[in-house]
Amino acid sequence: MRCIHCGKIINGTYYTDWAGNTACTDCYNNSPRCVSCGQFCDSSAKDIDDGMMMCGHCQKYYMERSDARRMIEYINTIYEKEGLGRITNFHLKTANTKALLSLSGNPQVRGLAKQHGTEYTIFVYRHLSRTAFANVLSHEMLHIWQYERNIQAENVLSEGFCNLGSYVVLTSIGTNRSINFIRSMNANHDSIYGIGFRIMRSIYSANGWPGVIKKLTEKNNS
Numbered sequence: 001m002r003c004i005h006c007g008k009i010i011n012g013t014y015y016t017d018w019a020g021n022t023a024c025t026d027c028y029n030n031s032p033r034c035v036s037c038g039q040f041c042d043s044s045a046k047d048i049d050d051g052m053m054m055c056g057h058c059q060k061y062y063m064e065r066s067d068a069r070r071m072i073e074y075i076n077t078i079y080e081k082e083g084l085g086r087i088t089n090f091h092l093k094t095a096n097t098k099a100l101l102s103l104s105g106n107p108q109v110r111g112l113a114k115q116h117g118t119e120y121t122i123f124v125y126r127h128l129s130r131t132a133f134a135n136v137l138s139h140e141m142l143h144i145w146q147y148e149r150n151i152q153a154e155n156v157l158s159e160g161f162c163n164l165g166s167y168v169v170l171t172s173i174g175t176n177r178s179i180n181f182i183r184s185m186n187a188n189h190d191s192i193y194g195i196g197f198r199i200m201r202s203i204y205s206a207n208g209w210p211g212v213i214k215k216l217t218e219k220n221n222s
């Protein structure tokens with residue numbers, strides 16, 4: 001077994017990522033992961049933005065500006081079929097690490113939905129594969145859905161609702177990579193994003209979106 005990063009034969013402890021790549025202890029501790037999919041980087045990985053590395057696969061399926069319209073349409077077709085309706089009332093802007101950090105104050109953030117009066121803007125990290133971009137965009141679009149209806153749910157429900165949107169879109173994409181994003185949402189321990197997703201997903205499997213929306217708007221109605 002060889003380390004994907006340094007190429008040395010691994011004796012003893014090794015680490016694997018979601019794609020089944022193996023890395024030695026040294027590389028595991030010191031090498032960056034792909035900013036888009038999280039897998040270990042090999043020599044095909046490239047520094048795309050201030051030390052952020054992207055693996056060869058994500059470079060190949062890179063989200064281009066010209067893909068945006070088709071992707072929004074793809075997500076809206078799913079949301080329409082799910083009974084949520086189309087979400088079109090927003091500007092989509094892409095941003096690099098620095099810009100997202102100054103907008104959000106959090107270096108981990110890959111997407112953001114902002115409201116200025118009745119104007120809505122979605123910011124998504126510029127350097128992602130199409131699948132990773134769809135994951136972020138479908139989440140942020142459901143923030144717009146909530147803004148438009150003036151729904152002010154607790155964070156855990158609001159973020160869980162948005163993650164459930166990513167879940168149905170990633171399920172529909174149905175590739176190894178999209179399923180892996182679902183796997184990481186399932187395994188996410190975050191008290192807002194992880195817990196919120198599991199609350200909403202279990203309501204969704206029992207009662208569909210009507211049940212989920214009822215939960216989301218409980219406070220508004222009381």
Ligand SMILES: [Zn+2]
Nearest residue numbers: 003006024027
């Ligand atoms: Zn190594």
Ligand SMILES: [Zn+2]
Nearest residue numbers: 034037055058
């Ligand atoms: Zn990748």
Ligand SMILES: [Zn+2]
Nearest residue numbers: 139143159162
């Ligand atoms: Zn969110």
